[in-house]
Amino acid sequence: GQQVMQIPQYQHVQEGEDFTTYCNSSTTLSNIQWYKQRPGGHPVFLIQLVKSGEVKKQKRLTFQFGEAKKNSSLHITATQTTDVGTYFCAGPLSSGSARQLTFGSGTQLTVLP
Protein backbone atom coordinates (compact mmCIF):
# COMPACT_ATOMS: atom_id res chain seq x y z
CA GLY A 1 0.00 0.00 0.00
CA GLN A 2 0.89 3.62 -0.14
CA GLN A 3 3.55 4.62 2.33
CA VAL A 4 4.98 7.88 3.49
CA MET A 5 8.49 7.52 4.85
CA GLN A 6 10.12 10.18 6.95
CA ILE A 7 13.75 10.59 7.99
CA PRO A 8 15.49 10.99 10.28
CA GLN A 9 13.48 9.60 13.18
CA TYR A 10 15.40 11.70 15.70
CA GLN A 11 17.56 14.79 15.41
CA HIS A 12 19.47 16.59 18.13
CA VAL A 13 20.87 20.00 17.27
CA GLN A 14 22.55 22.79 19.12
CA GLU A 15 20.49 25.95 19.31
CA GLY A 16 21.30 28.06 16.28
CA GLU A 17 22.04 25.11 14.01
CA ASP A 18 19.87 24.25 11.03
CA PHE A 19 17.55 21.26 10.83
CA THR A 20 15.99 19.37 7.93
CA THR A 21 13.48 16.52 7.80
CA TYR A 22 12.64 14.61 4.65
CA CYS A 23 9.47 12.91 3.52
CA ASN A 24 9.20 10.39 0.68
CA SER A 25 6.12 8.76 -0.77
CA SER A 26 5.92 5.54 -2.74
CA THR A 27 3.35 7.18 -5.02
CA THR A 28 2.71 10.62 -6.45
CA LEU A 29 0.85 12.87 -4.03
CA SER A 30 -1.74 15.43 -5.01
CA ASN A 31 -0.59 17.50 -2.06
CA ILE A 32 1.36 17.20 1.17
CA GLN A 33 0.78 18.65 4.61
CA TRP A 34 3.14 19.28 7.49
CA TYR A 35 2.24 19.22 11.18
CA LYS A 36 4.11 19.98 14.39
CA GLN A 37 3.45 18.26 17.71
CA ARG A 38 4.95 19.70 20.86
CA PRO A 39 5.82 17.22 23.65
CA GLY A 40 2.60 16.15 25.37
CA GLY A 41 0.51 18.07 22.85
CA HIS A 42 -1.50 17.40 19.75
CA PRO A 43 -0.52 17.82 16.08
CA VAL A 44 -0.94 21.33 14.74
CA PHE A 45 -1.18 22.09 11.04
CA LEU A 46 1.74 24.08 9.62
CA ILE A 47 1.26 24.19 5.87
CA GLN A 48 0.01 22.47 2.73
CA LEU A 49 1.93 22.23 -0.55
CA VAL A 50 0.07 21.47 -3.76
CA LYS A 51 2.15 22.39 -6.80
CA SER A 52 5.12 20.54 -8.23
CA GLY A 53 8.36 22.21 -7.12
CA GLU A 54 6.50 24.50 -4.72
CA VAL A 55 8.50 26.30 -2.04
CA LYS A 56 6.85 28.09 0.86
CA LYS A 57 8.38 29.95 3.77
CA GLN A 58 7.12 30.70 7.25
CA LYS A 59 9.70 32.85 9.03
CA ARG A 60 12.61 30.43 9.65
CA LEU A 61 10.77 27.41 8.19
CA THR A 62 11.10 26.50 4.49
CA PHE A 63 8.90 23.83 2.95
CA GLN A 64 9.55 22.23 -0.43
CA PHE A 65 7.51 19.87 -2.60
CA GLY A 66 9.50 17.86 -5.12
CA GLU A 67 9.14 18.19 -8.86
CA ALA A 68 7.74 14.67 -9.11
CA LYS A 69 5.43 15.32 -6.12
CA LYS A 70 6.78 12.26 -4.34
CA ASN A 71 9.00 13.96 -1.79
CA SER A 72 9.03 16.96 0.45
CA SER A 73 11.27 18.59 3.01
CA LEU A 74 11.05 20.96 5.94
CA HIS A 75 14.10 23.06 6.74
CA ILE A 76 14.45 25.17 9.88
CA THR A 77 17.14 27.84 9.89
CA ALA A 78 18.86 28.75 13.13
CA THR A 79 16.82 26.53 15.43
CA GLN A 80 15.44 27.85 18.69
CA THR A 81 14.27 25.97 21.78
CA THR A 82 10.70 26.76 20.74
CA ASP A 83 11.20 24.53 17.70
CA VAL A 84 11.34 21.42 19.90
CA GLY A 85 8.75 18.82 18.94
CA THR A 86 7.92 16.17 16.39
CA TYR A 87 7.35 17.15 12.78
CA PHE A 88 5.06 15.02 10.63
CA CYS A 89 4.34 15.04 6.94
CA ALA A 90 1.05 13.64 5.63
CA GLY A 91 -0.29 12.86 2.20
CA PRO A 92 -3.73 11.82 0.94
CA LEU A 93 -4.34 8.17 0.17
CA SER A 94 -5.76 8.07 -3.30
CA SER A 95 -6.66 4.43 -3.90
CA GLY A 96 -10.27 3.78 -4.86
CA SER A 97 -12.74 5.74 -2.79
CA ALA A 98 -10.48 5.96 0.23
CA ARG A 99 -10.29 9.44 1.67
CA GLN A 100 -7.53 9.29 4.20
CA LEU A 101 -4.36 11.06 5.14
CA THR A 102 -1.30 8.87 5.57
CA PHE A 103 1.17 10.25 8.09
CA GLY A 104 4.89 9.74 8.15
CA SER A 105 6.37 8.40 11.37
CA GLY A 106 7.69 11.84 12.26
CA THR A 107 11.03 13.42 13.10
CA GLN A 108 11.56 14.25 16.76
CA LEU A 109 13.64 17.40 17.09
CA THR A 110 15.57 18.21 20.26
CA VAL A 111 17.25 21.59 20.50
CA LEU A 112 20.05 21.87 23.04
CA PRO A 113 20.49 25.34 24.56
Place this chain on the structure above:
Amino acid sequence: NAGVTQTPKFQVLKTGQSMTLQCAQDMNHEYMSWYRQDPGMGLRLIHYSVGAGITDQGEVPNGYNVSRSTTEDFPLRLLSAAPSQTSVYFCASSARWGAADHYEQYFGPGTRLTVT
Protein backbone atom coordinates in the same frame (compact mmCIF):
# COMPACT_ATOMS: atom_id res chain seq x y z
CA ASN B 1 -15.23 28.23 19.12
CA ALA B 2 -13.96 25.39 21.27
CA GLY B 3 -12.60 23.59 18.20
CA VAL B 4 -12.24 19.83 18.68
CA THR B 5 -12.86 18.53 22.18
CA GLN B 6 -12.17 15.05 23.52
CA THR B 7 -13.15 13.33 26.73
CA PRO B 8 -11.79 11.84 28.86
CA LYS B 9 -8.19 13.06 28.89
CA PHE B 10 -6.94 9.96 30.68
CA GLN B 11 -8.45 6.51 31.12
CA VAL B 12 -7.32 3.22 32.60
CA LEU B 13 -9.22 0.10 31.60
CA LYS B 14 -8.93 -3.54 32.46
CA THR B 15 -8.68 -6.11 29.71
CA GLY B 16 -12.11 -6.95 28.38
CA GLN B 17 -13.81 -3.75 29.47
CA SER B 18 -15.55 -1.55 26.95
CA MET B 19 -15.72 2.20 26.76
CA THR B 20 -16.46 5.12 24.48
CA LEU B 21 -14.09 7.97 23.73
CA GLN B 22 -16.00 11.13 22.98
CA CYS B 23 -15.15 13.65 20.28
CA ALA B 24 -17.02 16.78 19.33
CA GLN B 25 -16.35 19.74 17.04
CA ASP B 26 -18.19 23.02 16.72
CA MET B 27 -16.80 24.13 13.36
CA ASN B 28 -19.46 22.42 11.21
CA HIS B 29 -16.76 20.26 9.63
CA GLU B 30 -17.82 17.45 7.31
CA TYR B 31 -14.79 15.23 7.79
CA MET B 32 -13.87 13.66 11.12
CA SER B 33 -11.37 10.97 11.95
CA TRP B 34 -9.79 8.99 14.76
CA TYR B 35 -6.08 8.26 14.99
CA ARG B 36 -3.98 6.35 17.44
CA GLN B 37 -0.41 7.35 18.17
CA ASP B 38 2.18 4.90 19.37
CA PRO B 39 5.89 5.63 19.92
CA GLY B 40 7.86 5.60 16.66
CA MET B 41 4.79 4.83 14.55
CA GLY B 42 3.33 8.22 13.87
CA LEU B 43 -0.41 8.59 13.56
CA ARG B 44 -2.44 5.68 12.26
CA LEU B 45 -5.99 6.15 11.07
CA ILE B 46 -8.62 4.01 12.81
CA HIS B 47 -11.91 5.18 11.31
CA TYR B 48 -13.15 8.24 9.51
CA SER B 49 -16.39 9.89 8.46
CA VAL B 50 -17.14 12.22 5.55
CA GLY B 51 -20.49 13.29 6.94
CA ALA B 52 -23.35 12.36 9.24
CA GLY B 53 -24.38 8.76 8.70
CA ILE B 54 -21.25 7.87 6.72
CA THR B 55 -18.24 6.09 8.22
CA ASP B 56 -15.42 4.03 6.82
CA GLN B 57 -12.45 2.05 8.05
CA GLY B 58 -8.93 3.33 8.17
CA GLU B 59 -5.63 1.52 8.50
CA VAL B 60 -6.19 -0.11 11.93
CA PRO B 61 -9.96 -0.53 12.53
CA ASN B 62 -10.04 -3.88 14.36
CA GLY B 63 -11.42 -3.67 17.88
CA TYR B 64 -13.03 -0.27 17.34
CA ASN B 65 -16.47 0.92 16.26
CA VAL B 66 -17.67 4.38 15.29
CA SER B 67 -20.90 6.08 14.39
CA ARG B 68 -21.75 9.57 13.18
CA SER B 69 -25.33 10.48 13.95
CA THR B 70 -24.68 14.25 13.92
CA THR B 71 -22.18 16.52 12.22
CA GLU B 72 -20.73 17.53 15.59
CA ASP B 73 -20.07 14.20 17.29
CA PHE B 74 -17.92 11.21 16.37
CA PRO B 75 -17.52 8.76 19.27
CA LEU B 76 -15.06 5.88 19.19
CA ARG B 77 -16.05 2.67 20.96
CA LEU B 78 -13.64 0.06 22.23
CA LEU B 79 -15.59 -3.16 22.27
CA SER B 80 -13.36 -5.32 24.49
CA ALA B 81 -10.19 -3.53 25.52
CA ALA B 82 -6.84 -5.26 25.05
CA PRO B 83 -3.35 -4.20 26.22
CA SER B 84 -2.43 -3.66 22.55
CA GLN B 85 -4.91 -0.77 22.54
CA THR B 86 -2.84 1.17 25.04
CA SER B 87 -2.13 4.34 23.12
CA VAL B 88 -2.88 8.02 22.72
CA TYR B 89 -6.04 8.61 20.71
CA PHE B 90 -6.59 11.76 18.70
CA CYS B 91 -9.78 12.91 17.06
CA ALA B 92 -9.47 15.33 14.14
CA SER B 93 -11.80 17.24 11.87
CA SER B 94 -11.50 19.17 8.64
CA ALA B 95 -13.88 21.29 6.67
CA ARG B 96 -14.08 18.89 3.75
CA TRP B 97 -12.20 16.30 1.81
CA GLY B 98 -10.83 17.10 -1.60
CA ALA B 99 -7.93 15.85 -3.68
CA ALA B 100 -6.30 19.26 -3.86
CA ASP B 101 -8.50 21.45 -1.73
CA HIS B 102 -7.21 22.96 1.41
CA TYR B 103 -8.31 20.57 4.12
CA GLU B 104 -6.26 21.35 7.18
CA GLN B 105 -7.00 18.93 9.98
CA TYR B 106 -7.72 20.25 13.45
CA PHE B 107 -6.78 17.82 16.20
CA GLY B 108 -8.29 17.46 19.65
CA PRO B 109 -6.10 17.34 22.77
CA GLY B 110 -6.08 13.54 22.87
CA THR B 111 -7.08 10.75 25.24
CA ARG B 112 -4.33 8.77 26.91
CA LEU B 113 -5.60 5.22 27.35
CA THR B 114 -3.93 2.46 29.33
CA VAL B 115 -5.27 -1.08 29.24
CA THR B 116 -3.99 -3.39 31.98
